[in-house]
Amino acid sequence: MAETVMALRKTALNATHRAHKAKMVDFGGWDMPVEYSGLIAEHMAVRTGVGVFDVSHMGDIQLRGPGSLAAVQQLCMNDASKLAVGQAHYSAMLYPNGTFVDDVIVHKLSDNDYLIVINAGTREKDVQWVRSQIGQMPGVHVNDFSDYYTQLAIQGPKAEATLQKLTSTDLSVIKNYWFTWGQVCGLHNVMIARTGYTGEDGFEIYVPSDEPTSARVWGEVLAAGAEFGMIPCGLGARNTLRMESAMALYGHEISDTINVLEAGLGRYAKLEKPSFVGREALLAVQAAGGPKRKLVGLEMVERGIARDGYPVLAADGTRIGEVTSGSPAPFLKKNIAMAFVPVENAGVDGELAVEIRGQSVKARVVALPFYKRPKKAVVA
């Protein structure tokens, strides 16, 4: 076969992952670790202790200038005027038809400075989209900072205790979806955000992306977490963790053919804002009585594992939809899936089936998320 394979992109930690004997895969053009010691062990470490992920393949777009808030407000569906400096929120950039360019986390760095964290697989598309939309707007500069940071996600109930050993910043006062800057591993001005994609408490830190610094911080984080059983985690566990928590993944639960209301993310679309790209389309869907299909959670009742793309069947065998993500859930110890089905089939406890290699296997509609982390005990 002719060598037409594009060179895979690498994060600054690529050599570190390989030295740790990680299994590497092509993830959206990136050579990334899918697992180290084993997916289930990594998943459980995050649910019960702490794990660390290299998520440097994520992109970072900065919007800067006096017009930055107006630009964010037009580009993203959530209401960024509600953000305080040091606060972040879940949002999405939409096409005019109400489907997704990407889902994002918007961070307010200052009154004139926003950081939008975007997905790896959609990086170039997102940056182009932002530039094309911002082109005409006054007082805002777009900077693509994607390659400037090594982004580490430290996730799990012991994430705070782990990271606290490496910083003088008091992490206990950082609330969920807030961030600050502090010294981490001797590096100044590191962004420390209480965010993540695992459904667990945790932090994401943004350190300079040169190899020696990245490798040193990675090593110090692992050493700090050792007493809590910390292990390096790959994209395999990241996927099963986000699935248990019913967080969307681009190309699966959200895409350019799925609108916000279908995806069940309407609560983040602030239609009371005067304007944002996609707003009119979502209002039209609402005016027409709401979406015709809906994202549901499925739990397999009979023996079998639903996988991405498998057909979903009504009780009478009619094909009514497709699985967007499906897998065994290592913590819940059930076989779970998310799928789009017509609203009339979306009722919780309804009986559906998934076609698994030609066999109809029974499943039950369950409420999302599948997993919600226990609330922290209130200490007197």
Next chain:
Amino acid sequence: MAYPAEYRYTKEHEWIAVDGSTGTVGITDYAQNSLGDIVFVELPKVGDRLEAGKTFGSVESVKAVSDLFSPVSGTVTAVNEELVSVPEKLNSDANTTWILKLELADAKQVDGLLSAAEYEAFTSEETGH
């Protein structure tokens, strides 16, 4: 892990141990390692007739499904029911964890399979090491 010299192997990563006209089939250590944590095994039934090179079931890890291919033709005489409840045995000891036993239709088919050395060379090629 070493591949037992007395077994024969397929390029789809099954092994077969032959004793007279009975074959015992499992998956290789390379297969279990590439799959990762195995959580599900779909077995054929006793009496099923398998054809060399055709699928007879599947193993699933958390992240992937992999079909099982029969190394030779024959009739299933036993399946390892323990794997239904303890599929992870395939991870912990692939070399000795059997999936099924079959009565060979044609013992000569075994000669066409890979030796341990040939299989090892084949997997090194696959991983590029």
